[in-house]
Amino acid sequence: MTLPVALSGSDVIGQAKTGTGKTLGFGLPILERVIVPADVEAGRAAPEALTSAPQALIVVPTRELCTQVTNDLLTAGKVRNVRVLAIYGGRAYEPQVEALNKGVDVVVGTPGRLLDLAGQKKLDLSHVKCLVLDEADEMLDLGFLPDVEKIINMLPAKRQTMLFSATMPGAVIGLARRYMSRPTHIRATAPDDEGVTVANIKQFVYRGHSMDKPEMIARILQADGRGLAMIFCRTKRTAADIAEQLQRRGFASGAVHGDLGQGAREQALRAFRNGKVDVLVCTDVAARGIDVEGVTHVINYQSPEDEKTYLHRVGRTGRAGAKGTAITFVDWDDIPRWQLINKALELDFNDPVETYSTSPHLFSDLGIPEGTKGTLPRSERTRAGLDAEVLEDLGEPGGRAPRGRGGRGDRDDRGGRGGRGRDERGGRDERGGRGEAA
Template structure:
């Protein structure tokens, strides 16, 4: 119905059930109006704006398939990929651009993309594009395209307020519906729906048994949050199922890896947020499970629309917790469903076995004989030159990184604290240090043999004092000044007592013969733990010092003192 109007150049608001081919409804007229590509034509003539990256890839593939005979140049631009390949493709020239609002505005700001020759503008999933999240970006894009253009809006759900808002950007549009009733008031007839009231702690057990029903193919599980996606995917993997997660916290390469593995059959359970609920067309999706209750009726229609597409049949199961009953009643009333009071269900309830065809005796763990899927690891991650960091998928990736760190060889280098280039323990226990003379690169230092210990009864000459340390002397100075024998009347202790403190180390280092007694080792203080700091102050008190009185004793002494007598008062 929309093709004749779109080919003639009229503005169209298209509304049809999911899986009915809305992409070709605007893709074929766009390719026909643009015509065959020309070498001198570099700027794009058609623009398709989509809300998600996965939908951009899918629309691009459909347009390439539709325009295969024409040779139309179609380019998809979205975030998460490197800018360089997209910029090179724009320089070579394109006919149709399919992209997300953020990357389109970035390329326009960098002056790599010119939207001044756009003849046809399409907003896919228009109800999502015109909400409060994307509306500012959409308004900026509309200002960049010419006023004389053809604009088309397509979506499975088109609320009245979105239709009223869209008339601001369209010129006398024609609202085309593929059915007699609103899609919002009619669910997908090819999909069998089940709504159960479940407990939060029992949902994963029910899901594990549901995934073992007869005739199940690919299955999509929708969660409300990104963390819930990771949690459900990890628990399913622990139970033996080949599952993968898709949400906004993953890198673009990881998201495309999961979708490729799901399409190729290496993974049969895809756990995702609503990012995969819009427009994703994957064959052989037989079951859809709403692990968390949808936020509104539009989200419910788009979620269960991933199955029962193109005339096929499917099964949709929705879990509703006790605190979500009010929200579900609003969804049930808006869609005129017959699940006002969902049936209370547990993993041991008999009706889940009979309604879904689950074999009797099935448990929540997949038997080893049925684990035939290759898994997500069998699909390689494509190097996309991602602009952002690659996020971790969860606990399994963290455990794998931890194992890799454990496999690394241990560090063999040991750092040891030294004092002056020597071990402090050796310094404390050494009896007498050796003579050290600073090295000179030009001239070697002359070495002298240590003299023999002179007898006490020989030469009465007094040793000459040396002002300064050996390290500060000229290397050419002979060491004879330190070899003078001590007088007979003096002992080594007398020399030590008479020599100043700053000369004492020099005399001992000079020959090591003046005082051979071992130095006393200072007392060591061992703290109870290495983080305790102990300060030891010297005791300056002597035995003759009086003990200072306390404040109480001073006050008592003042009270015992007699009062000073006063003279007679004078009149």
């Protein structure tokens, strides 16, 4: 639905469920419209139209999403030989500046580092013909609105603007009104798919006790037919703790959260994609847009903050037509919060059933073989594990200060800005105290 409108050069607001292919919805028109040497050779464009400055800019909220969108576009743009560059914080400036100097057609970046490089005149935005804001609602949630507006003001007034978002809160619509001209709003849903989540995800919600949850998770991870699994935690500390506990129980697990250096975050995600690790424990930094083939189970270790977070976490499975299972644990004191989410999404789990690691219904619901215990039998420990994946030295700016406040370029991904809410952004940890800033 998006392709013909975007190819004609009109402004587009695209809205679709998570896991339905938004990246190529804006990616293909961009790859088609940038002018590359092949166009000049074929006589489709004049030689003076060629430029080494970026012709398209895609702004994304998180580093993980930045690398993924870049890789997707590199794959899709291979034949036309389109040069795509990822620009994000947490890694050395020099290679990014060097790549920009060599010439690049499409830049994918997070707001903080884009602003830094544009401010230092290293990134020339004067030739950008197309701007894409991906996951726009998340960008506003993270407090990136002022940064995004600064970036937009550096762009030529005559350009195409595309805005993609799974949900459309008022602030996103306000952004569209200010910076888009007569946009076409495209909302894609399958006619038979009524619910808010994708229909082929089986959902289970259990009321669990926090001391029993690691044991429950260890048993769920031994269910029949489990492929890759993602476990979402509300805080960085919990994520690190659960990843470690699962390793002790024999599972090949990795973690992705804001307290890890960028190298360690990328190592864990790579190991997960390559199958060296089959359990990824993460905070909401990995809940958006991350697309890994073969994720069969998503487990919410703690009740999500709100319905949007629930949708995005659960949307890591059942992507592109595959089937998936989503399991949510709700603590006793989180029941009121869960009931609000349940009502907003029109689910039918208003009173989650009390469940323990020994409950027969846990085994029968999820297809866990009888007699499964909380450690993985040695015979089944076949994955190479996190250490088998190389840990790159990314030259992180400012080194790793003990409190994790790297150089200024670290600002751009859920950390250091101390926004509201979760500990990933310097808000509460689970006891309601102050979590460390990411």
